[in-house]
Amino acid sequence: MVMKAFNYLSSIVSLNLLCLMGFVSCGNDASVANNNTIGGEHFETNEPDDAAYRNFPKYTTKYLYVPNIEIPALSPDDAIIYHTAYTLKYNETYEQAEWVAYQLTATETIGLYERSDDFMVDPKVATGSANDNDYAGSGYDRGHLAPAADMGWSSTTMQESFYYSNMSPQEPSFNRGIWKRLEELVRDWAVEYDTLYVVTGPVLKTGLPTIGSNKVAIPEYYYKVIYTFSNGGHNAIGFVMKNEGSKDDLKSHAVSVDSVERFTGIDFFVNLNDDLETKIEASTCVSCWNWNGTDKHISSPSTKQESGTSSAVQCTGITQAGARCKRKTTDPSGRCYQHQ
Numbered sequence: 001m002v003m004k005a006f007n008y009l010s011s012i013v014s015l016n017l018l019c020l021m022g023f024v025s026c027g028n029d030a031s032v033a034n035n036n037t038i039g040g041e042h043f044e045t046n047e048p049d050d051a052a053y054r055n056f057p058k059y060t061t062k063y064l065y066v067p068n069i070e071i072p073a074l075s076p077d078d079a080i081i082y083h084t085a086y087t088l089k090y091n092e093t094y095e096q097a098e099w100v101a102y103q104l105t106a107t108e109t110i111g112l113y114e115r116s117d118d119f120m121v122d123p124k125v126a127t128g129s130a131n132d133n134d135y136a137g138s139g140y141d142r143g144h145l146a147p148a149a150d151m152g153w154s155s156t157t158m159q160e161s162f163y164y165s166n167m168s169p170q171e172p173s174f175n176r177g178i179w180k181r182l183e184e185l186v187r188d189w190a191v192e193y194d195t196l197y198v199v200t201g202p203v204l205k206t207g208l209p210t211i212g213s214n215k216v217a218i219p220e221y222y223y224k225v226i227y228t229f230s231n232g233g234h235n236a237i238g239f240v241m242k243n244e245g246s247k248d249d250l251k252s253h254a255v256s257v258d259s260v261e262r263f264t265g266i267d268f269f270v271n272l273n274d275d276l277e278t279k280i281e282a283s284t285c286v287s288c289w290n291w292n293g294t295d296k297h298i299s300s301p302s303t304k305q306e307s308g309t310s311s312a313v314q315c316t317g318i319t320q321a322g323a324r325c326k327r328k329t330t331d332p333s334g335r336c337y338q339h340q
Helices: 001-022 050-054 155-160 172-193 257-264 274-282
Strands: 034-036 041-044 080-082 087-091 097-106 139-146 167-171 194-201 221-230 233-242
Touching: 080 233, 097 172, 139 172, 167 172, 172 194, 172 221, 172 233, 221 257, 233 257, 233 274, 257 274
Parallel strands: none
Antiparallel strands: 034 041, 080 087, 087 097, 097 194, 139 167, 194 221, 221 233
């Protein structure tokens, strides 16, 4: 813990020195955003002012070491649970996680282990999590918060992704439709930008309907916020979606992280430098993200453990970050769909 604190303070000092020496911009240019409304909440959806974004501080990863970037603000009495690949805050009142946070790298998008479909009570939830009976006959899917397809890089992470603490009641048309498309897009971005920090969860509030004897709340909305630094640039984006089927373009649900914070009451990315956090959370730079393939079917990575008999090879394409694409492909060109 002491070493983490020392490294964190060192990173802040390094950033400030770079600023003073003129290696990075330290401006606080205003950004411009219009408003959209969901559930009575106004969301910022437009691009930031071009001049402001050109003056955005460009820190490279070697100057930025921040532990637990993905973990939101915590209170002493929060029920925080740590699993191998993700962390969650469990809310006993609603019998599900208030948020699930994890890092996702390009390598981790390559699924090596089969989807287990072995749903189980989370042994780390002291008060007991939801269970099979709560969802049986309810008509709702056991919707993953941290997707199983993001956890297929080890047998342990795949198994832990099926804990009921990682589930939330979702309309089947939502879970298997627009929410799945968003999860696939996030995996594409992990390949494109190498590393993402993701926080996702239900919007919990009093008065929600419930299922099962444990009274698992049925959320009306879900959110996801994502942060990355790539090629010395920092970007963050948020999404808020209603728990219902939709064929909307995913871009239409993109909002600022600040907007998601107001809607959920959760403070995200608090471990970043304050100036950086303020800058990236204020606006939604839609054009800063690669949306290619957003609305076409994206096959999940192989769900079987790799073996010498597989004909799939690593894609020869190069990402925007300058690294070789980590996806597997069987296309004769040697390139995955995104780099053909």
